[in-house]
Amino acid sequence: MLAYIVRRILIMIPTLFLISVISFALIQLPPGDYLTSYVAQLRSMGDNIQQEAIDAMRDRYGLGQPVYVQYFKWIEGIVTRGDWGQSMEWQKPVSELIWERMGLTVVLAVFSLLVSWLIAIPVGVYSATHQYSMPDYAMSILSFVGVGVPAFLWALIIMYFAQTQLGMNVGGLFSQQYLEAPWTWDRVVDLLKHIWIPGLIVAIENTAGEIRTTRANLLDEINKPYVELARAKGLTENRLIWKYPVRVAMNPFFSTVGWSLANRISSITLMSVVLSLQTTGPMQLRALLSQDMYLAGSFLVLLSTLTVVGTLISDILLAWVDPRIRMEA
Amino acid sequence: MADLDQVKPLDTSPDIEEEIQSGGEKVYVAPPWKLMWWRYRKHKMALISTVVLILFYFVALFCEFVAPYDPDQAANQFKQVPPTAIHIRDTEGNFHMPFVYQHKRVQDPQTLQITYTEEPSPRYPIEFFVHGFQYKLLGLWQTDIHLFGIPQGKDQQGLFLLGTDRLGRDMFARVSYGARLSLTLGLVGVFLSLAIGVVLGGISGYYGGRWDIVIQRVIEFIRTIPQIPLWMTLSAALPATLSVEETYFGITVILSLVAWTWMARVVRGRFLAMREEDFVLAARLNGSSEMRIILRHMLPSFLSYIIAALTLNIPNMILAETGLSFIGLGLRPPAISWGVLLQEAMNLRSLALSPWVLAPGFAVVISVLAFNFVGDGLRDAADPYAR
Numbered sequence: 251m252l253a254y255i256v257r258r259i260l261i262m263i264p265t266l267f268l269i270s271v272i273s274f275a276l277i278q279l280p281p282g283d284y285l286t287s288y289v290a291q292l293r294s295m296g297d298n299i300q301q302e303a304i305d306a307m308r309d310r311y312g313l314g315q316p317v318y319v320q321y322f323k324w325i326e327g328i329v330t331r332g333d334w335g336q337s338m339e340w341q342k343p344v345s346e347l348i349w350e351r352m353g354l355t356v357v358l359a360v361f362s363l364l365v366s367w368l369i370a371i372p373v374g375v376y377s378a379t380h381q382y383s384m385p386d387y388a389m390s391i392l393s394f395v396g397v398g399v400p401a402f403l404w405a406l407i408i409m410y411f412a413q414t415q416l417g418m419n420v421g422g423l424f425s426q427q428y429l430e431a432p433w434t435w436d437r438v439v440d441l442l443k444h445i446w447i448p449g450l451i452v453a454i455e456n457t458a459g460e461i462r463t464t465r466a467n468l469l470d471e472i473n474k475p476y477v478e479l480a481r482a483k484g485l486t487e488n489r490l491i492w493k494y495p496v497r498v499a500m501n502p503f504f505s506t507v508g509w510s511l512a513n514r515i516s517s518i519t520l521m522s523v524v525l526s527l528q529t530t531g532p533m534q535l536r537a538l539l540s541q542d543m544y545l546a547g548s549f550l551v552l553l554s555t556l557t558v559v560g561t562l563i564s565d566i567l568l569a570w571v572d573p574r575i576r577m578e579a
Numbered sequence: 580m581a582d583l584d585q586v587k588p589l590d591t592s593p594d595i596e597e598e599i600q601s602g603g604e605k606v607y608v609a610p611p612w613k614l615m616w617w618r619y620r621k622h623k624m625a626l627i628s629t630v631v632l633i634l635f636y637f638v639a640l641f642c643e644f645v646a647p648y649d650p651d652q653a654a655n656q657f658k659q660v661p662p663t664a665i666h667i668r669d670t671e672g673n674f675h676m677p678f679v680y681q682h683k684r685v686q687d688p689q690t691l692q693i694t695y696t697e698e699p700s701p702r703y704p705i706e707f708f709v710h711g712f713q714y715k716l717l718g719l720w721q722t723d724i725h726l727f728g729i730p731q732g733k734d735q736q737g738l739f740l741l742g743t744d745r746l747g748r749d750m751f752a753r754v755s756y757g758a759r760l761s762l763t764l765g766l767v768g769v770f771l772s773l774a775i776g777v778v779l780g781g782i783s784g785y786y787g788g789r790w791d792i793v794i795q796r797v798i799e800f801i802r803t804i805p806q807i808p809l810w811m812t813l814s815a816a817l818p819a820t821l822s823v824e825e826t827y828f829g830i831t832v833i834l835s836l837v838a839w840t841w842m843a844r845v846v847r848g849r850f851l852a853m854r855e856e857d858f859v860l861a862a863r864l865n866g867s868s869e870m871r872i873i874l875r876h877m878l879p880s881f882l883s884y885i886i887a888a889l890t891l892n893i894p895n896m897i898l899a900e901t902g903l904s905f906i907g908l909g910l911r912p913p914a915i916s917w918g919v920l921l922q923e924a925m926n927l928r929s930l931a932l933s934p935w936v937l938a939p940g941f942a943v944v945i946s947v948l949a950f951n952f953v954g955d956g957l958r959d960a961a962d963p964y965a966r
Contacts, residue, residue, distance in 0.1 A: 279816035398948040400898050403940045406924050413931050516807035520902045538815035550812055554804045
């Protein structure tokens with residue numbers, strides 16, 4: 251098992267390397283040297299920046315040198331010093347800006363993942379064991395609505411009703427007084443009070459597909475001979491369904507944790523822009539629009555890394571749940 | 580497995596049983612497309628959705644004709660007007676052909692809030708094929724005939740089926756024009772990704788081996804990067820100076836750069852499954868060339884699967900374009916697409932005062948659902964010999 255985990259972690263390294271290369275290349279695509287506009291911006295604000303300071307930055311990030319030199323300077327900073335570069339727009343190191351936002355995106359993604367599993371598994375099992383019943387049909391129709399209405403549209407609709415009917419603003423993840431506050435217990439409670447609406451919105455969009463997957467997988471399983479055997483031996487219906495076929499039907503679920511995380515990050519990004527949440531979405535959008543390249547690039551690298559780590563966790567989970575995979579490795 | 584050159588005994592199939600009862604033996608001699616149609620016909624939602632889609636694409640093709648007003652024409656006296664009510668009964672209780680009443684602008688003296696009420700006279704009857712703004716039908720014929728409207732100009736009175744926006748532009752006209760970009764972008768994008776997907780998925784599935792491994796790794800890698808952040812980064816790299824057509828093309832290419840992976844998976848799966856089929860082996864033993872085996876024997880068998888997969892991927896494209904344009908990284912005004920129109924709803928004040936700016940969002944939902952149902956029906960019908 252340990253050997254398997256180590257091997258999987260080693261496989262991650264080239265993937266992460268490729269992700270960083272591609273992210274850097276994409277961020278380099280728009281024309282223009284960001285330092286020039288940075289300096290122009292500082293001067294326009296009356297800041298009299300020293301030529302030495304400019305040269306120091308030019309040297310630090312390898313600007314004016316070939317792209318691969320710039321890339322290696324950037325990646326060297328990340329690996330050796332945890333230095334993700336400088337945000338031109340915020341005038342702060344990127345590493346000071348991203349971590350809380352990354353954290354909130356992860357919390358939101360995991361929260362919505364758990365919510366939709368909590369809904370999708372029992373509902374999917376019920377649909378499969380009561381195939382072609384009224385609730386099964388109702389579920390199919392509901393899941394189509396879930397597929398058709400994207401999260402950002404739900405966000406708009408919910409925002410409209412909260413504003414006009416309840417006179418309440420659902421935007422943001424914190425109340426005003428906790429916005430810039432350091433992490434305290436009260437701030438966590440405040441976050442929990444706000445996070446459930448966006449969490450549910452993202453869950454709606456993705457649960458539908460998961461219900462259908464559960465249903466289809468379980469339908470494939472419950473007609474197999476081993477289920478029949480368990481029934482013949484006199485196991486109660488509940489026990490025999492939940493103990494054997496449901497576990498097998500869950501396998502594809504665990505094996506796609508990485509991709510469902512990626513999907514959720516996409517939903518969260520768009521929804522966060524609508525609800526102006528303090529997640530990565532709005533900040534990445536702003537960074538892209540203002541060509542704040544290190545900030546935008548860091549987000550792309552980190553969000554992709556999240557998927558890679560998700561895939562790693564799902565592989566380990568799968569090996570742990572399913573002895574066949576463990577043995578093969 | 581789809582095995583279109585053979586006639587299998589079909590009497591076990593419950594779906595086709597009905598056909599046997601109604602038409603005797605005809606199910607045995609029916610060509611595959613007929614069997615597909617019979618099966619498709621049974622999916623009622625798919626049938627309804629087909630009609631909806633035909634309607635939507637009609638609007639997209641003839642949006643100038645369908646829209647009663649120029650979508651860019653602003654009107655100061657009709658800002659944020661709610662959808663115009665259509666009456667068939669006047670205040671005295673007499674019935675007429677459908678008509679609208681005069682919009683009356685009322686300003687609250689305290690809040691300065693403007694609302695619109697109806698003035699019970701005069702009546703403006705709705706007419707078909709009225710004269711309006713000049714346009715070129717299909718880019719060829721100069722005309723000013725519009726599907727419906729009221730003969731009076733927009734300066735006197737308007738017929739706003741979906742209300743107006745902050746500048747007094749007719750939402751119905753804007754949604755109709757938006758259909759053109761949003762609905763075609765989905766189609767063009769899906770065909771572009773099919774072109775890449777068929778080549779790479781085909782190589783992967785037909786030849787297998789090392790190429791298969793490489794292509795599968797590339798697909799996995801692309802799917803590792805969260806789509807929306809990736810698309811955002813790519814479209815941010817499009818220069819803002821591009822014309823509407825160039826941006827449209829750029830966005831389509833950007834979406835296809837990711838979307839081909841969906842198509843490649845389907846194509847590869849079909850090739851893998853079919854490679855082992857008896858009729859492929861038979862063709863090979865008979866000395867058919869690879870090209871002939873692929874085009875003559877395999878392609879007809881999986882074409883229907885490809886069409887189903889295409890249909891199921893169009894909604895993803897539409898949603899992606901809407902999402903990107905909505906946050907300002909896709910198509911940009913003056914282009915009119917559903918995503919661009921939804922930007923109006925991003926403004927909470929505007930949304931609270933005029934919820935009908937969400938109309939383009941519902942156009943998106945309806946078309947996405949319709950494509951999903953049609954795709955679902957096509958998938959069921961794709962293999963008419965399966966039970």
